Amino acid sequence: MKINLVVELEDKPGQLLKVLTPIAKYGGNIIGIIHNRKVQQKSVLVDVVFEIAEDRADKLLEEIKSSGITIRNVNEIKLSEKISVLLVGHIIHTDISDTINRIDSTGFAEVTEMDISMPELNKPSTALITISAVNKEKLEEALKILRKICEEKKIKVVEPLNEEA
């Protein structure tokens, strides 16, 4: 499962490790950290998005709490909206993992499916990728990021017909 955890940390070195170390210990995979909102003189709010096996989540949160960290908010991120787009171009040679990472690292959207066809070396390849996001607005935002990446990498994006009125 994917979790968005908001914690309040003292504004001094080493505090973030108190959150990240237990996540790593329970086998969690950190997707994104947003670390810039000062709430008071001496503390900051930090958003951590990570993935973790469902049966370990409770234990992990308890451990973070017991280390004295104030948890402001915990949310499971459900990717309820999805869209499939077709990419045509040099998808592999333009660093496919970078393309995927830049979507996944948003924390609100990820590439959940990918179907690639490579005809010949040095010829354009094709991929049908599915992006999932927490809601429609975030899906549109993820799509914008993808359009920008593909413009940079000269990959053609074929988007689906939008089925809403």
Next chain:
Amino acid sequence: MIKIAIIGFGTVGQGVAELLLRKKNEIEERIGKFKVIAVADSKSSVVGDVDLEKALSEKKKRGRLSGNKTAMEIVEDFEYDVLFECTPTNVESGEPGLTHIKTALKRGKNVITSNKGPLVVAYNELCKLAEKNSCKLGFEATVGGAMPLIKLVKNDLAGSGILRIRGILNGTCNYILSRMEVERMPYEQILSEAIELGIAEADPSYDVKGIDAAAKLVIIANALLEKNVRFEDVHIEGIEDLTPEAFEVAVKRGYTIRLIAEVGETLRVSPRLVPLNHPLNIYGTLNAAEIITETAGRVFVIGRGAGKLETASAMISDLIDIYDRRDLRC
């Protein structure tokens, strides 16, 4: 007696002449008697009580008409009631059609055109001119050929709250893409066959780069959604980069690819994934449009987007729309 002038005597102008001959009785039943008082192409003309049969055979045999009055002289000086403007499209300047249409409207003459250029360049100006001079401008033939769209939306869907319109507005692209879907052949190969068959122009860029579809989209946006937009406002992508593999991957997942022109919040012409069972998934040179409304749901039309008689038939429907004597309520 309704007096007609035909300016532009290429494929479309000749198509109009043929239909005026062939459908004379049917048309006169609806609008009363008419006659053609002038026909002009870019370098010659025939004026007076024009014998269309003769004009058609003359043009066919000699490549020109017998007289020397210029198109502009006719548009400016002759006493016609309605001008059929069938000159070739130029989406940048709109000329020569733009000057013809403006001149006729300023004189209070009705105009029926198949020429996209003037409408893309100056839709609002032309509408104001028509209104000011109490005359009508018919342009059904500029979008989708014989496929009814302009009058369908303006008249039959009036009051339904048009939200978006999208569709396939270029038959050449659709022909290429539907063959790529079915035969999985490379784009270049199908394009060169299309050129050989006369489905694509020798210089196909106007079609395959999406320019033609974008011009039509601008007309739709201005005329049917009151957008007040220009050609430069359209985001345009063509079909040249598409590969057979793209179709393979798409079809495997239940989609095909079609060049879709869409106006809603934004204007764009681009290849899109279309579900295989979607009504816009049409094959060959056909055109199609989906009109998404607030109160009437979705309405689809499919028809022939180009061709001599198809385009002319849309112009004849404008003629009848302007002069119809019949009350359609019974």
